[in-house]
Amino acid sequence: MVRDGMNYREAVEAIKGAILQAQYAAAKSVNAQQLQLYFAVGGYLSHQSEIQAWGSGAIDTISEMLQKDLPGLRGFSGRNLRLMRTFYREWSPYLIPTPNLELANSELPNERTPIIWNLQLPNSSGCSFDDFFSIGFTHHRWIITHAKTLEERLFYVHKCAAEHLSVTALKRSIRADDFHRQGAAPNNFLSALSKSQQALRAIATFKDEYLLDFINVEELGVRDTEDVDERVLEQGIVQNIKQFIMTFGKGFSFVGNQFHLDAFGVDQYVDLLFFNRDLNCLVAVELKNGPFKTAYLGQLSGYLRVLDDFERREHENPSIGLVLCRDMNTAFVDYMIRDYTMPMGVATYKTSKDMSHELLDALPPIDALKALLEGDT
Template structure:
């Protein structure tokens, strides 16, 4: 019958989308109520234990009585009640983070609460989870791969080459190191093998790149005069609204790579960039780099370029954690995650 009624397919598709949208909004509302409930329980436990000086046995008894009263409702174990207490204590005096915790799931909150060391790191993962809709497993993967540190330590010249209104967002779009543990490559491989491996696993590659990239093409052809040039991988960043050229290198970074990338970006901006898009960005992805050499190589570059490394496993040296920006700089940078 549906085939005989003109426009039925469109009507069905519209209603399906409306139902899904309503389901999503309902889930968000339920989640906010659940987080608010756990917040209030945590607050009550803190008050009774500290003000009334009740012992720990009270929480154990409370858990048992709540489970008996609400047998079909999970979450009232003694361990979870203690987590509610910690949850409340962690965020009660933090005006910026307290509203954010209501916008992600309880299990996500627990991961961030238990695995992150300070408020700035928690803010980073709260914002990223909310912005990209990370699942619990993706969130754990990002924390274990030290996305926070790798994002803050990135090397770019964006402060000098990108419009001020999108500088912070652009800095957050490039990591210092990418972990491609989804690639089945040996320690020794060619640039072509690296590219082919990435193309065969394009979805996890784009997720590792940050979640806001769309794939445009590989070996993207540029024609200048009577010569052809090819960009290894061309992406588009949806939030920054700009093309992103990725140059793959299997060895150590050398300064000459910057000149080549500037050449690619000049052509992209003149011949490929569409009206309304921001200037193109380049990412030089190497096996290793000397941070001082990168700093000098980017110093006088006029096109926006970032230099990063890639690994098949997470390997951020412990000593680099001491090189993170000052807290006030980190706080300013995180504003770009809105």
């Protein structure tokens, strides 16, 4: 063991120097400095393990020695050091060090070589340098572990940065497969919205399926999913409205449930009414417990017309509607929705009762989900 310690002392000193330098600079830019440090350490470990043919216990030994040299040091366990190495290997084709910092030569930064990075990403990715360095290492760890393609990873990086997602919210987004479901809801936005950019934003906003895993029908006092009517579902959503908005995405504000519309003396009630800041419009959501029916589009179209004529303000865009139902035939919905001039989409939802045992086992316990209502989103 002593001889192993001698073999790894150079690595410990190099990493320790980088840690101390990064800690000094952290007051200026905590998250970016931390990520740059982890990338540098990961690169160093990657190159050294290849050059020196380290055994399987090398990184754990280095971690133990770091803990002894820097008592109280957190975040540099053997597991985390291996994650830093993975972080480097996964992103090194796209994160390019400046000429002053060449990790390939087995040197970590010192006071003469500041940690400065250039980020090269595809122009069409929508992910920027600031996006990448504004989210934490735990976010990055989940992204590189669960998203396998570059496009998918960049999607979640940008989503985390733009929507300020917590790690818990990121996990929900990945479980709901938001990357593949973005813009997939059957809709008539391109034909119903006169402004093309508004239509494209609307298409990107709504998914074809929403995972309402915070609603446990058993906790609502219902023995069977088939017994859940729209009002019971609405009750569960309103009680967990913060989670529902997180599921829907960025920019939604809750206006009310059973929102009263009074046109020509006829009382009507929208199940859930939101306002979306990015779309600058009211969003009416109709909840349906069963499969999609054509009549739902007619009902929602009428609500949208009243909203536009009696509730919409001059500076706001036309209201948008969404039918949220248990099941649908996508091709049939696409065909039927073309006949309507009011902008609408249709999506399905799942609650915890509907999900597989494998997915349910992967979810946080219900107490943890409830705690999110009072915690950080």
